Amino acid sequence: MRGSLRWLGLTVSMLALSASSAYASSFEDALAMAYQTNPQIKAERERLQATDETVSQAVSGFRPTVSANYARGRQETSIGGTGDVTGNTETKSLRLEQPIFRGGGTWSSYQGALQQVKAGQSQLSAVEQSVLLNAVTAYMNVVSASAILDLSRKNMDVLGEQLKAAQTRFQVGEVTRTDVAQSEARLSDAKTSVIAAEGQLLSAMASYERVIGARPEGALMVPEHLPELPLKLDDALERARAANPQLLAALYAAKASDYDVRTTQAALLPRVSVVGTLSRQQGAGSSGTSDIDQDRIGVEVAIPLYQSGAEYSRVREASAIARQRSHESIDQRQSIDEAVTQSWEQLESAVATITTRNDQINAASLALDGVKQEQQYGSRTVLDVLDAEQELFTARTNLVRAQRDRIVAAYTLAFTLGQLTPNTLGLKVASYDPQVHADEVGWKTIGF
Numbered sequence: 001m002r003g004s005l006r007w008l009g010l011t012v013s014m015l016a017l018s019a020s021s022a023y024a025s026s027f028e029d030a031l032a033m034a035y036q037t038n039p040q041i042k043a044e045r046e047r048l049q050a051t052d053e054t055v056s057q058a059v060s061g062f063r064p065t066v067s068a069n070y071a072r073g074r075q076e077t078s079i080g081g082t083g084d085v086t087g088n089t090e091t092k093s094l095r096l097e098q099p100i101f102r103g104g105g106t107w108s109s110y111q112g113a114l115q116q117v118k119a120g121q122s123q124l125s126a127v128e129q130s131v132l133l134n135a136v137t138a139y140m141n142v143v144s145a146s147a148i149l150d151l152s153r154k155n156m157d158v159l160g161e162q163l164k165a166a167q168t169r170f171q172v173g174e175v176t177r178t179d180v181a182q183s184e185a186r187l188s189d190a191k192t193s194v195i196a197a198e199g200q201l202l203s204a205m206a207s208y209e210r211v212i213g214a215r216p217e218g219a220l221m222v223p224e225h226l227p228e229l230p231l232k233l234d235d236a237l238e239r240a241r242a243a244n245p246q247l248l249a250a251l252y253a254a255k256a257s258d259y260d261v262r263t264t265q266a267a268l269l270p271r272v273s274v275v276g277t278l279s280r281q282q283g284a285g286s287s288g289t290s291d292i293d294q295d296r297i298g299v300e301v302a303i304p305l306y307q308s309g310a311e312y313s314r315v316r317e318a319s320a321i322a323r324q325r326s327h328e329s330i331d332q333r334q335s336i337d338e339a340v341t342q343s344w345e346q347l348e349s350a351v352a353t354i355t356t357r358n359d360q361i362n363a364a365s366l367a368l369d370g371v372k373q374e375q376q377y378g379s380r381t382v383l384d385v386l387d388a389e390q391e392l393f394t395a396r397t398n399l400v401r402a403q404r405d406r407i408v409a410a411y412t413l414a415f416t417l418g419q420l421t422p423n424t425l426g427l428k429v430a431s432y433d434p435q436v437h438a439d440e441v442g443w444k445t446i447g448f
Helices: 027-037 039-062 105-171 177-212 233-243 245-268 310-376 382-416 434-442
Strands: 065-078 084-101 271-284 290-302
Touching: 027 105, 027 177, 039 105, 039 434, 105 177, 105 245, 105 382, 105 434, 177 382, 233 245, 233 310, 233 382, 245 310, 310 382
Parallel strands: none
Antiparallel strands: 065 084, 084 271, 271 290
């Protein structure tokens, strides 16, 4: 990386990163609150819990099924000319079926469900990390908007003093009416900038509240530490391919689709089950007075010969979906490579920009001091001073934006690497473990 990752050694020095109108909490508290309260994360957890149930449903194919039937009624039997025989009839039966072989469909369905759960867990991690990245962005947007508003107000105050000085000098004939008008125009423009900055801050705070779940309290503090990141782009790419949750979700989904193909193919194969029945019937027979008890146990084999062609269509459908998921996983990997490279370059650009912006501020400050001194000797006009003030103000606001971009770019890179988690961020919050619910319901036999 250019500059030997100079950003690792940089300390955050945002200019006046608070304003009297801003309210916020600490950076870590804001991220922790977003992780605990964001409805998008909660919704994804519920979706994953629904996916967990597919394992339980697949496991049920290994278990026996038991059913009981009961019938009671009245029957009338007519035999030749002997008259009608009327009586009560009652039937009780119990059936137990234990699957032995279902063409391998039960096992493949179970394995496919496990892969779907893993894909869902990876997708949940992706949503959690995306929300945390949004929280970082919303937090830093409030920070930068607060700083720019503070700079805008200070610039307005400076131009106000400049206008007063111009009016005083006009009264004694040192400057012209044009100089005063130029000062008035710049002050009006500065007031417009303050209004715009106030609007940006209110908009940023609204986004903050939506993502994090509450309005910030206190003064916003810039994070002192950035996430640990690789030193080389190749290392970043390798880490992303191994840990990016979006890529992992696509890979697990592709594996699940392969098992789905085997599950649909199982419909073409024989099925073997052990079946046992108990039957008790009272009031049977032509006389209506017989009791019939029948117990049976045996092996049933069902061989599909032709099922109207639907099973072949399902196999073709599942195969096409499996190929689709495979292509999607390849595309996802390429997208992750692109995202890592872009985030890497954005971070480098932000770091380099901060250096140039600092140089620009130093130069603009020296220029402003020089122009003011030269104005006193009549070699510079009021307009020259106003231009120098504007250049310094612009340089300072650009530095604020560059510092904001650097922090967001660093966390964006961490997101593409799959390491924007509560544990890696050191948040004081218990991480949600989706495997707990998956283990709880995976082999649950009965109950809600």
